[in-house]
Amino acid sequence: MNINKCSCKENRPPTAGRSGCGCNINAPKIPMDSFKVPAVPVGRPLGKVNENKELGSQGAGPAKNDDKKKSWSLSDFDLGRPLGKGKFGNVYLAREKESHYVVALKVLFKSQILDSEIEHQVRREVEIQCRLRHPNILRMYGYFHDEKRIYLILEYAKHGSMYKLLKERERFDEKTVAIYIRDLTKALVYCHAKKVIHRDIKPENLLIGHNWELKIADFGWSVHSPSSRRMTLCGTLDYLSPEMIEGKPHNYAVDIWSLGVLCYELLVGLPPFDAKDSHQTYRKIRYVIIKYPDFISEKAKDLMGKLLVINPEQRLPLINVLQHPWITENAPEGAQPPAFNPEQKQL
Numbered sequence: 001m002n003i004n005k006c007s008c009k010e011n012r013p014p015t016a017g018r019s020g021c022g023c024n025i026n027a028p029k030i031p032m033d034s035f036k037v038p039a040v041p042v043g044r045p046l047g048k049v050n051e052n053k054e055l056g057s058q059g060a061g062p063a064k065n066d067d068k069k070k071s072w073s074l075s076d077f078d079l080g081r082p083l084g085k086g087k088f089g090n091v092y093l094a095r096e097k098e099s100h101y102v103v104a105l106k107v108l109f110k111s112q113i114l115d116s117e118i119e120h121q122v123r124r125e126v127e128i129q130c131r132l133r134h135p136n137i138l139r140m141y142g143y144f145h146d147e148k149r150i151y152l153i154l155e156y157a158k159h160g161s162m163y164k165l166l167k168e169r170e171r172f173d174e175k176t177v178a179i180y181i182r183d184l185t186k187a188l189v190y191c192h193a194k195k196v197i198h199r200d201i202k203p204e205n206l207l208i209g210h211n212w213e214l215k216i217a218d219f220g221w222s223v224h225s226p227s228s229r230r231m232t233l234c235g236t237l238d239y240l241s242p243e244m245i246e247g248k249p250h251n252y253a254v255d256i257w258s259l260g261v262l263c264y265e266l267l268v269g270l271p272p273f274d275a276k277d278s279h280q281t282y283r284k285i286r287y288v289i290i291k292y293p294d295f296i297s298e299k300a301k302d303l304m305g306k307l308l309v310i311n312p313e314q315r316l317p318l319i320n321v322l323q324h325p326w327i328t329e330n331a332p333e334g335a336q337p338p339a340f341n342p343e344q345k346q347l
């Protein structure tokens with residue numbers, strides 16, 4: 001096991017509040033110019049974006065009516081306020097000029113991507129996310145690039161990241177978590193049916209949409225299965241499965257493990273294997289040492305206990321997660337996540 005600094009140049013900084021690289025140094029390199037879209041001049045179009053004009057998260061997205069114009073460019077969009085800062089660039093609210101469709105434009109700097117040797121990761125994120133269509137998966141409508149930047153045209157998730165919401169709320173009640181877990185499970189069933197393993201499910205990679213629904217984002221670490229790709233690890237291991245931290249081959253079951261970790265973190269406010277250093281976390285994951293606070297119900301513990309199982313073959317299949325009594329009782333079909341407002345009391 002390598003839980004020290006990884007030898008790759010990725011140097012993925014820890015996410016606020018935890019670390020967790022899981023870089024993949026063995027993935028094939030794909031040159032930047034494989035983004036075969038004509039370069040467009042960089043110019044910052046002016047214009048005020050009214051985010052309430054969003055067409056809704058289930059809309060078809062911005063469409064190109066003009067057949068002659070095969071690709072997007074920055075001049076197709078009015079840029080609005082920054083939505084957040086990522087490791088390799090920023091995300092802006094934007095509106096497609098013709099359709100007035102509101103999107104999030106993720107701007108990545110090519111120089112940083114090349115320096116960090118993560119072209120393969122960006123390319124994989126684009127290839128995989130563009131193909132997926134599910135109400136609980138953030139849509140990627142397309143991409144374009146210019147000399148210095150790559151632009152990803154993403155569905156706009158109005159309520160930002162799950163990580164931020166969890167920090168504000170500290171933890172969620174069981175009904176809310178059951179709805180998030182039900183929806184995430186459905187999205188993972190869909191991904192796995194398309195032979196995509198996400199491999200990086202955690203609150204930082206989940207966004208909250210217009211109707212407070214959960215959306216899986218960030219497919220940078222996902223792979224098509226079967227895959228011979230391995231992950232080299234560095235940083236904190238919070239969401240990684242026992243087989244991953246031990247560098248063993250892994251499959252779809254890694255997403256089932258992280259579903260269990262997520263369920264715990266959303267209910268408790270801290271991940272189950274949280275410890276003062278990564279060696280302690282490693283030991284806790286390896287022997288599945290979990291302490292449940294008194295306020296966690298028996299049924300919730302039962303579900304988490306069936307997900308957080310060392311042997312990947314013995315983890316509860318996703319389809320059975322949807323039939324588990326904790327899910328069916330707390331998140332019956334049609335139950336939607338609650339709307340939160342900052343004045344609402346925490347639990």
Ligand SMILES: Nc1ncnc2c1ncn2[C@@H]1O[C@H](COP(=O)(O)OP(=O)(O)OP(=O)(O)O)[C@@H](O)[C@H]1O
Binds near residue numbers: 084138154155161220
């Ligand atoms: N589609 C979106 N809609 C709304 N807000 C978004 C969207 N995408 C990103 N954001 C906001 O921008 C922040 C940074 O996003 P970004 O994906 O660049 O971060 P990141 O986790 O560092 O990504 P990566 O790991 O891919 O570099 C998010 O935490 C979120 O608050």
